[in-house]
Amino acid sequence: MLFTPTTAALVLAFTSSAIAAPGSFHQRRQNNQQPAVPVPAPESLSITQQLLIAPSAASRFDILKDDADFKFNLTPDEIPANRGGILKAANRNTFPALVGTGAAMALGKIAPCGINTFHVHPRSAELQIVIEGSLVTEMVPENAVRPIRNVVNKFEMVPFYQGAIHHQFNPNCEEAVFIASFANEDPGTGQVVNSIFKLDQNALLDTFGQSFPGDRIEDIKNNLPESVVAGVRSCNARCQPQNQPEEPEVEEPEVEEPEIEEPEVEEPEVEEPEIEEPEVEEPEIEEPEIEEPEIEEPEIEEPEIEEPEIEEPEIEEPEVEEPEVEEPEVEEPEAQTEDPEQQKPGYN
Numbered sequence: 001m002l003f004t005p006t007t008a009a010l011v012l013a014f015t016s017s018a019i020a021a022p023g024s025f026h027q028r029r030q031n032n033q034q035p036a037v038p039v040p041a042p043e044s045l046s047i048t049q050q051l052l053i054a055p056s057a058a059s060r061f062d063i064l065k066d067d068a069d070f071k072f073n074l075t076p077d078e079i080p081a082n083r084g085g086i087l088k089a090a091n092r093n094t095f096p097a098l099v100g101t102g103a104a105m106a107l108g109k110i111a112p113c114g115i116n117t118f119h120v121h122p123r124s125a126e127l128q129i130v131i132e133g134s135l136v137t138e139m140v141p142e143n144a145v146r147p148i149r150n151v152v153n154k155f156e157m158v159p160f161y162q163g164a165i166h167h168q169f170n171p172n173c174e175e176a177v178f179i180a181s182f183a184n185e186d187p188g189t190g191q192v193v194n195s196i197f198k199l200d201q202n203a204l205l206d207t208f209g210q211s212f213p214g215d216r217i218e219d220i221k222n223n224l225p226e227s228v229v230a231g232v233r234s235c236n237a238r239c240q241p242q243n244q245p246e247e248p249e250v251e252e253p254e255v256e257e258p259e260i261e262e263p264e265v266e267e268p269e270v271e272e273p274e275i276e277e278p279e280v281e282e283p284e285i286e287e288p289e290i291e292e293p294e295i296e297e298p299e300i301e302e303p304e305i306e307e308p309e310i311e312e313p314e315i316e317e318p319e320v321e322e323p324e325v326e327e328p329e330v331e332e333p334e335a336q337t338e339d340p341e342q343q344k345p346g347y348n
Contacts, residue, residue: 084114126186133176
């Protein structure tokens with residue numbers, strides 16, 4: 001660009017007047033600046049906030065001064081009564097040492113027949129591995145994609161893509177445990193059903209149509225679970241006897257009987273009073289004179305006893321007739337004389 005003498009003079013005149021004139025552009029700019037926002041002292045910030053605004057990654061280790069700050073316990077608590085499970089997350093809020101790592105992790109324990117309801121992670125995908133029991137998982141990545149359903153057994157893993165609606169269900173009568181890893185130190189979680197019912201009521205009615213009970217929307221909103229809930233009725237009916245909590249055995253504490261020291265009681269010395277026996281005068285007793293009465297012995301007459309006369313009875317002897325015995329007549333046999341020769345054998 002070429003400057004003529006006239007042009008150069010005009011530029012110099014304008015510049016000098018602008019710098020020298022009161023209320024110039026530079027001055028007006030400085031006057032229009034807003035007052036500086038006070039920066040909070042580091043002591044009023046949480047550890048996570050201090051790590052996020054640290055000037056360098058190396059300076060974060062000056063904030064986390066204890067070696068134990070780099071260790072996190074993922075052991076889950078016991079599942080509360082009437083709950084379907086429990087989740088324990090390690091993210092940059094609960095575990096500040098994750099700031100700058102771009103990673104997070106969670107451990108979930110799902111009760112028998114429990115469901116980790118429909119949810120999404122808006123800032124990260126999820127890799128989930130089952131370490132105890134088994135789970136039924138479902139995921140819908142986006143529109144026009146089929147639902148993806150799997151039975152995930154012990155030490156098997158499935159991915160859930162960032163923003164994809166997914167859930168897990170424990171169909172067994174024993175607890176299931178899983179570990180989930182995320183590619184973001186703050187993956188976030190959005191419960192789908194709960195989020196839907198936070199929207200405008202008219203939009204809900206238009207979306208669900210006449211099949212939706214519009215007069216019960218508020219009741220439904222107030223009774224929606226936050227996350228893990230109890231499962232379907234068929235599973236509960238099958239596992240109900242096993243799901244009953246066992247009564248804990250209460251050990252009776254051993255109560256030590258305190259040793260009671262019997263106090264030593266000093267028996268007081270009792271002085272026996274001296275009792276003076278009174279002198280008793282024995283009265284003189286006069287023995288009366290007793291006259292013995294004269295007793296007359298009565299005369300006893302002995303009665304005369306007459307002996308009775310006993311008549312002896314006359315006994316008649318019966319007459320016994322002797323039977324007549326007839327003597328039988330015995331005929332004497334006639335003696336026959338035979339020839340002795342005729343009696344010899346062999347001559348007949």
